[in-house]
Amino acid sequence: RFVMLLTNNASIQEVLFFPQMRPEKFEAAPTPEALIEAGVSEVWAEHLMNAGYKTIDELKEHKPAAIQQKMNGYRKKNKLDIDALQIDEIEAWVG
Numbered sequence: 376r377f378v379m380l381l382t383n384n385a386s387i388q389e390v391l392f393f394p395q396m397r398p399e400k401f402e403a404a405p406t407p408e409a410l411i412e413a414g415v416s417e418v419w420a421e422h423l424m425n426a427g428y429k430t431i432d433e434l435k436e437h438k439p440a441a442i443q444q445k446m447n448g449y450r451k452k453n454k455l456d457i458d459a460l461q462i463d464e465i466e467a468w469v470g
Contacts, residue, residue: 405429415468418457422449431468439465 407420413431415423426449428434434442439462446460 413468416464419446419460419464422446422453422455425449434465435469439469 405424407417407424410420410423410428410431411417415431423434423446426446428437428442442465443460443462449455450457450459
């Protein structure tokens with residue numbers, strides 16, 4: 376009852392359900408455009424996201440050679456008609 380007085384609610388139900396009534400906060404999902412802005416080529420941005428590299432920070436967590444190997448394997452497995460990814464491209468992305 377004390378909480379009812381503090382919150383100026385006439386019903387205990389309003390006090391008990393108050394935490395559940397708060398709006399949920401959703402984080403915006405990463406987009407290929409964020410990778411493109413960081414210098415990733417448009418050809419590779421969507422494929423990087425599909426392979427699990429959602430942000431440039433996630434790319435920086437891995438060695439360029441590992442990214443190259445994974446992405447060229449991804450390219451071959453999915454029969455993508457794009458040139459193989461070169462290590463100097465990746466090094467330019469991760470700085």
